[in-house]
Amino acid sequence: MDSRRSVKSLEPFFRPASVAVIGASRVPGKAGYNIIENLQGMGYRGKIYPVNPHASKILKLAAYPDVKSLPETPDLAIIVLPPAQVLKSLGECAAKGVKAVVIEAVGFGEMDASGAKAEARIKKIAERAGMRVMGPNSVGTINPYTSFDSSLGRLKKVFLPRDKIRRGTAGFIGQTGLFTGVYLPLINSEIGISKIACLGNKCDVDESDLLEYCGADPPTKVIAMYLESVTDGPRFLKLARRIIRKKPIIVLKSAVTSSGAKASETHTGAIAGEDRVYDAAFRQAGIIRVGSFEELWDVTRAFVCTTPPRGSRVAIVNLAGSSCVTAADACVKYGLQIARLSPATREKIKTVYPEWWQVRSPIDVWVSIEASGFEKTYVTITRAVMEDKNVDAVIAVMGANNWLDGKSVPGLFTDIRREFPLKPLFIVSMPGDWSVYLKMQRGFQNIGIPCYTRDEDAIASLAALRRYRQYLNSAD
Numbered sequence: 001m002d003s004r005r006s007v008k009s010l011e012p013f014f015r016p017a018s019v020a021v022i023g024a025s026r027v028p029g030k031a032g033y034n035i036i037e038n039l040q041g042m043g044y045r046g047k048i049y050p051v052n053p054h055a056s057k058i059l060k061l062a063a064y065p066d067v068k069s070l071p072e073t074p075d076l077a078i079i080v081l082p083p084a085q086v087l088k089s090l091g092e093c094a095a096k097g098v099k100a101v102v103i104e105a106v107g108f109g110e111m112d113a114s115g116a117k118a119e120a121r122i123k124k125i126a127e128r129a130g131m132r133v134m135g136p137n138s139v140g141t142i143n144p145y146t147s148f149d150s151s152l153g154r155l156k157k158v159f160l161p162r163d164k165i166r167r168g169t170a171g172f173i174g175q176t177g178l179f180t181g182v183y184l185p186l187i188n189s190e191i192g193i194s195k196i197a198c199l200g201n202k203c204d205v206d207e208s209d210l211l212e213y214c215g216a217d218p219p220t221k222v223i224a225m226y227l228e229s230v231t232d233g234p235r236f237l238k239l240a241r242r243i244i245r246k247k248p249i250i251v252l253k254s255a256v257t258s259s260g261a262k263a264s265e266t267h268t269g270a271i272a273g274e275d276r277v278y279d280a281a282f283r284q285a286g287i288i289r290v291g292s293f294e295e296l297w298d299v300t301r302a303f304v305c306t307t308p309p310r311g312s313r314v315a316i317v318n319l320a321g322s323s324c325v326t327a328a329d330a331c332v333k334y335g336l337q338i339a340r341l342s343p344a345t346r347e348k349i350k351t352v353y354p355e356w357w358q359v360r361s362p363i364d365v366w367v368s369i370e371a372s373g374f375e376k377t378y379v380t381i382t383r384a385v386m387e388d389k390n391v392d393a394v395i396a397v398m399g400a401n402n403w404l405d406g407k408s409v410p411g412l413f414t415d416i417r418r419e420f421p422l423k424p425l426f427i428v429s430m431p432g433d434w435s436v437y438l439k440m441q442r443g444f445q446n447i448g449i450p451c452y453t454r455d456e457d458a459i460a461s462l463a464a465l466r467r468y469r470q471y472l473n474s475a476d
Contacts, residue, residue: 012100016075023049023080083107094129103135138200140175151180152292168192174226215243286471308469312394316362324362334463349386400437410443
């Protein structure tokens with residue numbers, strides 16, 4: 001393996017003490033402006049060196065005409081220049097002794113043969129200089145633990161105008177800029193972030209490098225990836241088998257059709273490979289494979305919030321009979337079982353129903369709500385099934401409505417969550433009122449309970465946790 005490929009070599013991409021922005025701009029909205037604005041807005045405490053031969057100051061920082069004029073060798077250089085100027089700039093970085101570079105420029109291997117040749121030259125320059133390069137066609141990295149953001153979108157003006165990046169335990173790695181852009185508000189508010197990295201065309205730093213980095217990164221407990229290809233399959237799988245014993249790895253692997261594979265070549269220049277081979281290899285390594293970005297968020301949220309169930313027996317506490325049926329179908333579809341409740345549990349549940357009611361599993365709670373009210377119904381039934389040794393996990397389904405005027409619905413579940421930390425509890429809040437759903441979702445998240453809008457999404461995520469547990473058990 002290349003001696004440059006060490007975890008330590010990737011530290012400057014996430015923890016630089018100084019950074020040069022080559023192609024810095026005085027024009028808001030330009031990448032060279034946005035990066036500096038983002039760093040300042042995040043409260044980054046390192047030194048920022050704008051490089052622009054036509055400016056003396058940018059965003060109140062002294063600007064330099066070229067890399068060789070910088071007062072020190074920066075830990076990281078970010079190149080945001082037209083493609084024709086990138087090779088010269090990279091050579092200047094090599095001469096200055098820079099050991100880490102993000103190339104946030106397009107027009108290389110993803111475009112044509114000429115671009116591919118330029119990309120190959122980037123790789124050679126990096127190898128000769130002992131330099132690590134992320135990109136080209138990258139949009140940078142985010143590390144909320146060091147207040148560092150090298151992404152090129154306008155963080156505070158467009159993507160997070162009202163929020164700060166929230167420190168979390170999920171690391172996001174991908175051949176996409178969506179993690180630092182359009183999807184950033186969602187993963188920030190609903191999941192939490194330890195690291196984000198956009199690989200781009202992977203001429204040097206690739207998915208295996210960042211998998212190894214996140215595997216060794218203490219804040220990162222869950223690794224979520226979007227991949228169009230894998231550069232070194234044997235290395236990736238070897239790392240995955242080692243890391244997955246401590247941290248789950250969830251992968252959205254795209255380019256599964258001939259059309260998708262062709263699109264991948266024009267997106268990042270990646271050669272997608274045979275999807276069936278990926279599927280089998282991921283399964284053997286214990287990697288959780290998902291089929292969409294929505295499922296990637298759902299499954300990652302589950303791993304962040306709770307622990308994998310010890311078994312496959314699920315108790316469903318549901319608002320309506322029709323939803324009991326769809327939930328039962330989903331359990332069968334994803335390899336889970338509807339739990340058989342113990343006689344003692346049935347007796348506890350019966351206390352909130354009229355005398356004539358017969359308790360069944362899944363549990364339809366509407367009659368109980370009419371008889372005993374929402375609060376008593378959900379607290380009594382949820383606690384009863386959580387206490388049942390025949391139940392490995394619980395999914396409670398309700399609607400995003402104003403059930404308790406002036407009182408928090410998530411607050412009803414705080415003590416239950418605390419008393420049963422090793423038994424997964426999922427909430428499905430069907431979005432009757434979207435503003436109420438968002439409030440409920442945040443409330444449940446704050447007490448460590450994942451919340452979904454559809455029962456099938458919750459069940460599929462729970463099944464992913466179950467598969468992870470089964471893999472760990474089989475690997476022991």
